[in-house]
Amino acid sequence: MLFSDSYLTIKAPVEILFKERGSKFLAFTFPVTNDAEIKECLLQLKKLHPNANHHCYAWRLGADKSAFRANDDGEPSNTAGKPILGQIQAADLTNVLAVVVRYFGGTLLGVGGLINAYKTAAAEVIAASEIYERFILFEYKIDFNEESINLVMRILKETGAKILAHTYEENNSIIFQIKKQNSDKLEKDFTELYTSKLTYLKTL
Secondary structure (H helix, E strand, O other): OOOEEEEEEEOOOOOEEEEEOOOOOEEEEEEEOOHHHHHHHHHHHHHHOOOEEEEEEEEOOOOOOOOOEEEEEOOEEEOOOHHHHHHHHHEEEEEEEEOOOEOOOOOOOOOHHHHHHHHHHHHHHHHHHOOOEEEEEEEEEEOHHHHHHHHHHHHHHHHOOEEEEEEOOEEEEEEEEEHHHHHHHHHHHHOOOOOEEEEEEOOO
């Protein structure tokens, strides 16, 4: 269940370098919306940094922030992925992937040192990222008869809907997107318009 009308995410990929006692930590953020995009980003980083000792990461997906994962990639349990995820959560971000690529510098950092290094690297790359508020959109399809077109268009205009596609032939239908915050009014208006049928398609 979505209680908010918007969420915070990042606009573009960012990379920073953090050094700790000889080890180099290359930290990255990527805007992502699904598993396939996450896998592609991780694959490209492994191609760019094949000799790195670890590719640790965390991600969170969905407007409701319900899907997330952390991966230590061979570092001691909970010393890398969890601190990275913690910084994503601290910034209240979603639809984002954060990766920290480590080149070992010869000095063992210990559990506490690793946690601090991965946390700091993740915090710095998130701080360097351009964060913005994205409004949650609902996508619908409305089917209606020819006599209702003016009423349908008025409702769409009043609720700030963005029309994506329309058919005005045998079957009159419009596919559109609307901000979540305006969806209750729109659904009520179309429920009262008995010559139309509103179908929810997806959340964006």
